[in-house]
Amino acid sequence: MNTDTGKVTLLSAGPGELDLLTLKAVKALAAADVVLLDDLANPDIVTLAPQARVIRVGKRGGCRSTPQAFIERLMRRYALKGLHVVRVKGGDALLFGRAGEELAVLRDAGLAVEIVNGISSGFAAAAALGVSLTHRRHCHGVSFVTAHTEDHGEPDWAALAATRTTLAIYMGMRRIDGIAAALLAHLPADTPAAVVQWAGGIDERRLLTRLDRLAADALGAGFGSPAVILVGDAVGESAEAPCWERERRGEQGGKMLPALSVVRAA
């Protein structure tokens, strides 16, 4: 046990495979006394903290789960005992996931906090599809939004569509029909759209389609959470884009894939 002043590391576990952890994350895990493990993080991550006490604090949307206030108390209590607490969060800790509240609690307690960045699943989803999130032929940026209304309220889909940025929508699978309908009011029906479930993990699955078929195709193919929904012309640059999408952008001789393309990770 460490008898110095404790500290808390907010550690980004990335999208799944341990290979996608940073060197800095691996070092922090090796030095941890206590690991608080989010249930969207790969559970094998605890092998990198063999000496640490591991506490699972899963908080999946809609399920019975560890209340946020309890997680915050745990972090504070162990760190005030002088321990190095590593709070493991899926993706990047600073994109969704309530890091803001946790940082405020820890600062109010006078505790040192270290933040270790990681790969957010929207980036892993783009890698899975083999596309840039911001192909300059199509857009000047990308917007990451959550459709988890309890946490953040309903995004302004009209405003988001008007930006012409690629949209990376997190926590949207339960409302994919409503999201697609809202976007269809502002974007062309044939706007390329994709779903990547478990992006960057060994169970990764991906689907490429168009906005007006997005909900039916994703639900029909059995896609569920956790998944990232990508919408925008940049997504249509994927080599896996269905033939009608490749024709739309003027390519000849592409692979004739079916309109609904579902691919499992190798």
Place this chain on the structure above:
Amino acid sequence: MNTDTGKVTLLSAGPGELDLLTLKAVKALAAADVVLLDDLANPDIVTLAPQARVIRVGKRGGCRSTPQAFIERLMRRYALKGLHVVRVKGGDALLFGRAGEELAVLRDAGLAVEIVNGISSGFAAAAALGVSLTHRRHCHGVSFVTAHTEDHGEPDWAALAATRTTLAIYMGMRRIDGIAAALLAHLPADTPAAVVQWAGGIDERRLLTRLDRLAADALGAGFGSPAVILVGDAVGESAEAPCWERERRGEQGGKMLPALSVVRAA
């Protein structure tokens, strides 16, 4: 030299410190025959590819630099010789930086392409400030946009402001006065704003201010490229926020920092 079929890895070097590379990136570098090095990547990264031939292909905005078509030819030529080419890009390869064009060229040549994600500087900037990009009290997402007009045209600042997402603006330092003015037409003058130069690197510097003072404060304090500009209420959650910002959000007894807060990395 590898006599099998070659391949190309688009490798994300992250924002600067080698500690922020992923394990997957380190493995790819160790296996590289040829490394094509972007000049926004930390040059020390070549120590991780000791056996590779290193070619510097910097392409800084506005400077004399290696043309994109030449870089694409180099990648293709070496890979077609059977070599493992690692194309190192700063940040995440799939956010800005022309990965889309490179992927298309490599696929047309029938080459295998691997993408290794990394930490984009907007995430490192948020870590530097100690804020969530998407504090749920303030927003439902974050938009990453480039202000590099030659590459992507002018973003629709009105539409971006209307999304109420946090804005992470890349390549904007040369036009920071115009960007701030455009946003001021749609956002309150006291909207928190920050600049983080060399985010995630040893030369990191950060500035916290408000939108109507953003350009004057950043230029007055000598901030330049490469830097990320962050705009939005989530940014004001930083413990380093100036006293007037802490008063604005109703906190008492905060540190009385000057309105212009410039902090160098330790």
